[in-house]
Amino acid sequence: xxxxLEKAGLPVALVTAMYPVAEQxxxxxxxxxxxxxxxxxxxxxxxxxxxxxxxxxxxxxxxxLETDVKEPTVFSPNIA
Amino acid sequence: MITVVHxxxxxxxxxxxxxxxxxPVGVSExxxxxxxxxxxxLGAQATIASxxxxxxxxxxxxxxxxxxxxxxxxxxxxxQVVIAGPAFNAGRYGVSCVEICNxxxxxxxxxxxxxxxxxxxxxxxxxxxxxxxxxCLPTAETTAGMADALKALAKFSLRLANGESIGPxxxxxxxxxxxxxxxxxxxxxxxRAIDMLLKKINNQPFETExxxxxxxxxxxxxxxxxxxxxxIAVITTSGVVPWGxxxxxxxxxxxxxxxxxxxxxxxxxxxKWEAVHGGYNVAYMNKNPHYGVPLDALRTLxxxxxxxxxxxxxxxxxIPGNQGSPAxxxxxxxxxxxxxxxxxxxxVLFVAT
Numbered sequence: 037x038x039x040x041l042e043k044a045g046l047p048v049a050l051v052t053a054m055y056p057v058a059e060q061x062x063x064x065x066x067x068x069x070x071x072x073x074x075x076x077x078x079x080x081x082x083x084x085x086x087x088x089x090x091x092x093x094x095x096x097x098x099x100x101l102e103t104d105v106k107e108p109t110v111f112s113p114n115i116a
Numbered sequence: 117m118i119t120v121v122h123x124x125x126x127x128x129x130x131x132x133x134x135x136x137x138x139x140p141v142g143v144s145e146x147x148x149x150x151x152x153x154x155x156x157x158l159g160a161q162a163t164i165a166s167x168x169x170x171x172x173x174x175x176x177x178x179x180x181x182x183x184x185x186x187x188x189x190x191x192x193x194x195x196q197v198v199i200a201g202p203a204f205n206a207g208r209y210g211v212s213c214v215e216i217c218n219x220x221x222x223x224x225x226x227x228x229x230x231x232x233x234x235x236x237x238x239x240x241x242x243x244x245x246x247x248x249x250x251x252c253l254p255t256a257e258t259t260a261g262m263a264d265a266l267k268a269l270a271k272f273s274l275r276l277a278n279g280e281s282i283g284p285x286x287x288x289x290x291x292x293x294x295x296x297x298x299x300x301x302x303x304x305x306x307x308r309a310i311d312m313l314l315k316k317i318n319n320q321p322f323e324t325e326x327x328x329x330x331x332x333x334x335x336x337x338x339x340x341x342x343x344x345x346x347x348i349a350v351i352t353t354s355g356v357v358p359w360g361x362x363x364x365x366x367x368x369x370x371x372x373x374x375x376x377x378x379x380x381x382x383x384x385x386x387x388k389w390e391a392v393h394g395g396y397n398v399a400y401m402n403k404n405p406h407y408g409v410p411l412d413a414l415r416t417l418x419x420x421x422x423x424x425x426x427x428x429x430x431x432x433x434x435i436p437g438n439q440g441s442p443a444x445x446x447x448x449x450x451x452x453x454x455x456x457x458x459x460x461x462x463x464v465l466f467v468a469t
Contacts, residue, residue, distance in 0.1 A: 037353070037435075038466050039334050040449025046456060047337040052468040064336035074400040074407035075354070075467055090406060091413040094465065098422065101348075101463045104339040 038063050049097035049111075051075050059108040065100040066110045067093065089115060118162035118277040121193050122151040123186060123200040123216055125209045129169035139171035140178070141185040153262065154199065157270035162277065165193045172208040182212075183219050190220055196277035202231035202265035203238070205257045210238030214245065214252065221249035227276040231265050233257045234291060243293050244443040251282065251290040294443075296326065344422055346462040349429035351452060353437030354401060354408030354469045355393030356384070367394030368439040373448050375455070379430035383412045395438035396469050408467055409434075429461055437468060 038048040042064055052058050053069040069075030070089070077090040096113040103109070126136045130149035147155040147164040155164050168189050175182045190198055198220050200213035210232045217228035228250040232238060235257070242252050253272060255265040272290070275282065285292035301308070308325070315322035340346045357363060363374035384405035391401035391408060406412050409432055417423045433452050437445070456464070 037351070037445045037449035037452070038464075038468075040446050041351075041453045041456075041464055041466075042337045043334050044450070044453035044457060045337050046453055046461065046464050047340060048464040048466050050466045050468060054468070058468070061331045062333050064334070069467070072469055073396045073398070074404075075469060076407050076410040076413070077404070079400045079404065079407075086404075087412060087416075090410045091416055094410050094413040094417060095422070097465050098343045098348075098417075101340050101346075101465075102343050105336050107333075107336075 047101050049100040051093060051097055055110050059110065062108055064105055064108055065103070066108060067097045067100055068110060068112045069093065070115075089113070118158075118197070118274065119165045119193060119195040120154075120158065120162050120273060120277070121166050121168060121190050121195045121198050122147065122154055122164050123168045123170075123198065123213070124150050125175075125203075125206075125212065126169055126171045127209075129167060131169065137171045137173040139169075140174050141168065141170045141182050141189075143168050143189055150262070150266075153266050154270060157266045158274065159270075161274055162270075165195060170212065172206075172212070175212045176208060179215070183216065186216055187219060187223060190224055190226065195226060197273045198226055198228040199269055199273050200228065200230040202253075202255045202262070202269065203233075203236060204255055204259060204261065204265075205233040205236050207237045210236035211241060214238045214242045214250075217250035217252075218245045218247050221247050225249070229253065229269060229272050229276060229290075231255045231269050239291060242291065244447065246293045246295050246441075246443060248295065251276075253290050294327075340463050343463065344424045344427070346424075347427055347429060347460055348423060348463050348465060349456055349461045350409055350411075350414070350432040350465045350467070352408050352432065352434050352467040352469075353440070354467055355391045355398070355434065355436030355438070356389055356401060356405045356408035357392055357434055359388050359390050361390065361392050363434075365392045365434075365436050367392060367436065369444075370435050370438075370440065371444050371448075373433055373435040373452060375431045375433050377431050378409075378411060381411065382415055384409060393436040393438050393469065395436075401469075408469065410465075410467070414465075429456075429459065 038050045041048045049065045051067045051069045053072045055066050058066045070078045077086045093113045100111045128150035144167045148167040151167040203210040203213050213230040231253040253268050255261045312322045389405040391398035
């Protein structure tokens with residue numbers, strides 16, 4: 037799906053915990069998600085930290101959209 | 117005696133070339149144009165009851181009308197098999213042939229066969245259809261291959277009409293559609309797998325039983341400068357939908373997408389949204405739908421000015437991705453891209469589970 041969107045000229049930041057698969061199928065801008073059932077955040081964290089983590093993931097995705105790439109590229113949110 | 121309906125474009129019906137591409141669907145009783153050559157190949161075993169023709173442009177400009185008219189003729193004649201083409205490397209003609217075959221096979225349950233060059237643009241569509249009841253045979257690029265094509269079509273169509281079972285593409289010679297079929301074998305999977313592994317280790321040739329999809333490279337779309345001034349939309353395959361699943365998604369193998377309004381929505385409250393997906397444990401997503409559609413973070417970034425006011429698209433797109441076939445997902449991607457471009461969306465945040 038994401039490749040069809042890119043083909044149509046729309047850059048896509050693909051947030052997924054299965055980033056090796058995303059690379060394998062040649063998606064382009066890939067953002068590391070936390071885990072398969074909860075890519076955007078971590079339910080093990082207190083609500084506030086979870087929200088902050090989610091914001092960091094979205095920020096990383098926006099940064100990915102601003103970055104020119106030539107091949108599948110994985111962007112890692114700063115999870116500290 | 118086997119009855120056949122043959123479907124050709126205006127050129128192969130002998131009506132005319134590009135100047136006649138606008139002619140509507142028409143019928144000749146018995147074999148006409150290219151169908152005469154086909155009748156010769158079919159011999160005494162089968163009769164072409166009707167030759168149906170259509171103008172190359174007319175078909176595409178009046179697709180539903182054309183398909184209805186063609187289906188009506190086939191319905192009336194009740195043939196045991198329908199033959200369309202050969203289309204060689206003619207794009208419009210090739211696409212018409214596969215679309216007709218797909219509809220006849222699905223709606224009238226009559227097996228069909230067409231033929232064209234492997235590089236005909238219709239081949240992608242043929243693979244997307246992945247329809248067990250119609251086949252496409254390879255031909256030469258031009259009409260120089262007519263005699264061979266008609267011979268192959270005649271032979272294959274007689275087998276279909278006789279209800280013979282057709283084996284896999286590589287032994288039967290039709291163009292493969294990527295359909296995996298179950299086969300009976302005497303040896304259990306682990307023995308066959310170990311055989312393959314040993315061959316691989318010894319650098320001997322071996323053949324996989326499960327051919328993987330080949331993924332093509334696409335040139336990435338150019339980056340966005342000043343993301344905050346850009347229209348951004350969210351798409352997800354997590355299956356997060358309004359509570360009650362109004363789009364009636366299944367937990368697997370969905371074939372349509374939905375778009376849900378978030379214009380006035382600040383956050384996705386649990387209990388108002390749910391995740392429909394059979395491929396992961398949806399408990400976390402149901403408790404906090406933001407794991408699939410991070411609307412809270414997007415609204416915060418909007419308030420902070422990282423995303424411009426009014427730049428977040430007022431709806432998000434969803435299809436539960438579980439067991440989605442690559443062909444369906446490609447179509448969905450195309451459809452959503454079209455919808456987004458209509459509304460001037462410039463970039464996509466895509467959350468996949």
